[in-house]
Amino acid sequence: MSTASKLPPSQPLSMTTAEMAAVSLLAHYSGHTHELYSYQLCRWFTWYQTNGLDPLIGIQRAHVKLYIRNLGEAGLMASSINTMMHGLRGCFRFAHIDRLIPADPAVYARLPKVHTDESRTHASTGSN
Template sequence: MPSPTTLLPFQPATMSTAAQLAAVSHLVRYSGRARTLYAYQLRQQFAWCEGIALAPLAGIQRTHVDLYTRQLGDGGLMDPRLSP
């Protein structure tokens, strides 16, 4: 079992407590495959934010969302009709 201070099995070292709580609050609504999928997507998004030194909940601007969405599309993970 994780320690009481470990909220997520994938929390980056730079992830704030607020981001951890937001992720847990989001994931608690789901179970089974949906929870697994959303946890995977959060891992990917948080890793992307960490890779560009961006806090997942603070300072995100439309440009960041567009860049992340573009990366998803480039990786084949998004319907091309929805690309910005």
């Protein structure tokens, strides 16, 4: 994609395969989720353009794992990395369902483990 802030308008004849996959995913969402997934996909597209790759075609699980590592090296916490991957994983899933790619490279890419602090959970609702 040419810009990291916004996906291009839907013009099927001029869209790349990656843009078609992104539009297919984003069409299912509105509001905050649509904006969040759009941002996540733009960040992925920008990262791959920076590295001279297509964001969809030829992507392997190793590429996805490198991106996950890059997010961590950029300072994101494990929970933020997991959130950042929601839109991307959905895009790959839709691209596979739509037969734009032969397999989903993110399906077995391990995400960082998020450790929860049980002392910070909600108070119990036990009866008195």
